[in-house]
Amino acid sequence: MEKSHNEDLKMLIDVLRQGNAHVMELEAHLYNYETLSSETCLLLSSKLQSTFATAITMIKLMEQRGLRSPPSSATDSPRSQSSERSFKEQERREMCKKRKSLPRWSEQVKACSGSAMEIPLDDGHSWRKYGQKDILGAKFPRCYYRCTYRHSHGCVATKQIQRSDNNSSLFDITYRGAHTCNHGFQKPSPLTNEQIIHQNQSLMVKTEALSSNEHKPESSPYFSFPLTPKSCLKLESNVFSSSSNPENYEGLDSEIADIICASNSTTSSETLKIDFGVEQFVFDSEFSFDFY
DNA sequence: TGAATTTGACCTCA
């Protein structure tokens, strides 16, 4: 147990060191106008985000391991049904709190004309439907989807799809939480700055005040991610304070290793995968990762 | 037969 914990720490430190290298590389480019380009910055930014996402996921997994009770066996004292129930309820409440702190953003998507189902275009991720509700005052029901890899990777991303009342060919899609899995994401084709700007202008994106306390322009800046231009992200709070709650983690060491591999492949493929729910990252010019 | 969807029940919060 102690040994595997140290191994986890070692892997985590390696990931953070990798992030530090990306910061230094970015800094080097910033001071060298010959190599400085928006594409380079975007790529390094994407690498950094991926690195941090990996580190966060690893910490979450380690935290899960630390909190998890030892595996049950014949020698274990059986937990009473009532305490088990209260444990589940407590776990559920924690999950509810964590979900609330996840970043949320919405967009409108035109129905896929031509297809019989007229469902919105696939966004590149793999989703599983887990519920449907009739919404008061709405003509059409709201469908609830979560990431297919929620259990296997603890990915907390969810989305809600609801057909627009005014225009039935439009779907309102609300996303919550960034994908921490590395599955099913289609690499976007490389775009020039002009293309990105044009796409941002031409796309129908609607980000509304999703709850009464959200409209705080000073404290809740809007973030946009060039590689996912259809999304205009509004941050609600610090996602670092939230954590996923993987329900069935077995063999955490190998899983963490998988995450690192996935992250590395993501990094090398220039795919922006994760957005962070922090309001601001400010790297001091003297910033560095110090270990030990 | 495993994965995905459906749907009624349950929980949280305003």
Place this chain on the structure above:
DNA sequence: TGAGGTCAAATTCA
């Protein structure tokens, strides 16, 4: 207390 969100058993699908 009711609306919205999620769970989980039942059902369907490939």
